Amino acid sequence: MPASPASPRKTPRQARARATYDAILQASTRILQRDGLEKLNTNHIAEVAGVSIGTLYQYFPGKDAILIELIRQKRTQLRDGLAAVAESAADQPLGTALDALLHVTIDHHMRWPMVGRTLDYAESFLPLAEESAVFKTELVEIVAGVLAQFAVPQPAAAARDLILALNGLIAGRLTSEQAERDAIFERAQILAHGYISAVKKQ
Amino acid sequence: MPASPASPRKTPRQARARATYDAILQASTRILQRDGLEKLNTNHIAEVAGVSIGTLYQYFPGKDAILIELIRQKRTQLRDGLAAVAESAADQPLGTALDALLHVTIDHHMRWPMVGRTLDYAESFLPLAEESAVFKTELVEIVAGVLAQFAVPQPAAAARDLILALNGLIAGRLTSEQAERDAIFERAQILAHGYISAVKKQ
Amino acid sequence: MPASPASPRKTPRQARARATYDAILQASTRILQRDGLEKLNTNHIAEVAGVSIGTLYQYFPGKDAILIELIRQKRTQLRDGLAAVAESAADQPLGTALDALLHVTIDHHMRWPMVGRTLDYAESFLPLAEESAVFKTELVEIVAGVLAQFAVPQPAAAARDLILALNGLIAGRLTSEQAERDAIFERAQILAHGYISAVKKQ
Amino acid sequence: MPASPASPRKTPRQARARATYDAILQASTRILQRDGLEKLNTNHIAEVAGVSIGTLYQYFPGKDAILIELIRQKRTQLRDGLAAVAESAADQPLGTALDALLHVTIDHHMRWPMVGRTLDYAESFLPLAEESAVFKTELVEIVAGVLAQFAVPQPAAAARDLILALNGLIAGRLTSEQAERDAIFERAQILAHGYISAVKKQ
DNA sequence: AATGAATGAGTATTCATTCAT
DNA sequence: TATGAATGAATACTCATTCAT
Helix, strand or coil, X not given: XXXXXXXXXXXXXXXXXHHHHHHHHHHHHHHHHHHCHHHCCHHHHHHHHCCCHHHHHHHCXXXXXXXXXXXXXXXXXXXXXXXXXXXXCCCCCHHHHHHHHHHHHHHHHHHCHHHHHHHHHHCCCCCCHHHHHHHHHHHHHHHHHHHHHCCCCCXXXXXXXXXXXXXXXXXXXXXXXXXXXXXXXXXXXXXXXXXXXXXXXX | CCCCCCCCCCCCCCHHHHHHHHHXXXXXXXXXHHHCHHXXXXXXXXXXXXXXXXXXXXXXXXXXXXXXXXXXXXXXXXXXXXXXXXXXXXXXXXHHHHHHHHXXXXXXXXXXXXXXXXXXXXXXXXXCHHHHHHHHHHHXXXXXXXXXXXXXXXXXXHHHHHHHHHHHHHHHHHHCCCCCHHHHHHHHHHHHHHHHHHHHHC | XXXXXXXXXXXXXXXXXXXXXXXXXXXXXXXXXXXXXXXXXXXXXXHHHCCCHHHHHHHCCXXXXXXXXXXXXXXXXXXXXXXXXXXXXXXXXXXXXXXXXXXXXXXXXXXXXXXXXXXXXXXXXCCCHHHHHHHHHHHHHHHHHHHHHCCCCCHHHHHHHHHHHHHHHHHXXXXXXXXXXXXXXXXXXXXXXXXXXXXXXX | CCCCCCCCCCCCCCHHHHHHHHXXXXXXXXXXXXXXXXXXXXXXXXXXXCCCHHHHHHHCCCHHHHHHXXXXXXXXXXXXXXXXXXXXXXXXXXXXXXXXXXXXXXXXHHHCHHHHHHHHHHCCCCCCHHHHHHHHHHHHHHHHHHHHHCCCCCHHHHHHHHHHHHHHHHHHHHHCCCCCHHHHHHHHHHHHHHXXXXXXXX
């Protein structure tokens, strides 16, 4: 099992090790959020995390592995959040279900807006093609499952387009000064409902 | 008035100078498209452009200035393309005008998909905040002008949201294998029409 | 009396300790043979030996001490092998005695060819000058003792030259593809006999 | 033509560049001779050579390339030296020819004794297998050419063995305190003549 | 005694930029 | 003006060694 850049080098067993592992990831998130990808270097991460550079390399085979782990954690959060909402939306009207999904998505983007944008870009140079495809399929399936309950035609294609368009809208709003949570929700709602109405009329 | 990183060091007057200047930008585009931002370094650019590193620095004060110039050229292309279409859309039905805008936008994205994504990211660390705000406003005004002709309420807000959502949809599609021009257009059309219908019903 | 890098930190008394000690040395030999000196690091040794890095340092004060111990063991093996043969050669003809010495030497080189070469090099940076001089003298005395029985003039000088030349021949052959045991023996025999004949004629 | 560790990165064109290139190699030789392979690191080389670390990497893709270039230069020196002597030995008696070859070889070893030993070891981890085989064949052919003139049977095999044995003898003597040039020559002469006599009697 | 988490000095390498020619 | 040799700060990563548990 050779260490690839895609997997952590050592799985933390002791409590201290776990804390170190998390500290490295949290420090990375902070740097990404405050200074961007340019300032994310291993020495800086170690310093912010309060560990030595050697310790960092005990847990991650390299800088890319840290980025990959951050991406994975963020994906897991979003997927689980959407899945939970999708499940509880089973017996609710379309508008309610949609709004719940929107809230989860917007909250997710708002948590670390800069980190999200940066990690999206990082995907383009990390060896994550296959994993990304799987993740996108999972997201599409979750959303498509909700859409299918309301007789939306071609639910997978609709889900994929909705996700992309909403991501663009939300991320774009968060980049600019227009970062009011409720305002974003309102516009996203119009977009989503409008799109679904149009798709149904097709 | 010292040269700021945001402006080329010299305005090329002679034809040879112009050719060198363009060669540097074209080389940068090629490297960005093929290898990504990581491989974009000044020595490599000079080599691909067929000039010496010294010459490169005669034309640009630094690496960032090259990126900035690429961003400006791309922005100018898109803005001019949309403006031309918007003008000729003055006496056409909404659907036709919208489709024309969509075509320009999709073509723009498809020209150098990887470059577009990369430059979008590069904006986040270049000193371009003000300029970017102006550009976005210009785009919004162009699109809002069209929407206003058809009594779309709050045309500026609608234009902004449409631009963001469509960018997300188109860029996302181009990232994945789903890069069929007509297929993208079809879905973008649904999104745009659906959104405008929804906005009108508000 | 602080532990010097030239001596193991503890003399193992219990069987388990002895096993650990040997496991570390065997692991080092395997790494040296398979991957070379570059890959020989204490963490790797500990891993291959199946002990923790802390335990390794209980038995050896440092990496150099491991190398030194390997060198000592190999030297002891060679010296004892040659000494045994030299003793039993007391009442045999010169050719027979010489052949026996050659066989021991070739067998010794063939056991771990890569390890031998590497440890020869390691001598150059380990604090082993005096010990090495003693060892070389011992070897020379063993061989010179045999030569003296057959009236070889200046037996010590002849022994020393023979050892050096044969080492060069054997090691060189083992480095290349020409590693046939019998073929090496044949050429070494010619070399040794020719040299002794020449020395006698002086 | 991708930069491999086996070839210099940039062939010096200007006089200044040539001087820098040579300074790097000379500094490496000095470090090798005085401190050994352990202390041979790129920063140290650059410092001793009086150039910056960046300059070093303009000429060599890495540390290994420097070692390889040193090996090549030493090999060329030895090969050319032996070839010249072999040619001029065409019409001389065997003893004279052999002595001339011995002198070249001993002089070569004595030039940088420590460097020679170290580079011999370095061969074992550098990607030089094929090149080394070619070089050894060339040496063997030069010496075998001389031996063949005097009806030595199997001249190639004899040449190869002689080279290996003499290298062992000379290098071994130079390692110890016994580094008298004439003394070494005398013993090498006995070895060479004895070996050839023995081979002829076979 | 054994463990393994942590350390940090050391080393290789890159790349934006300068400046003498 | 163009060239390309030179610079050196910045960065990734290794590995011998220590020490708290």
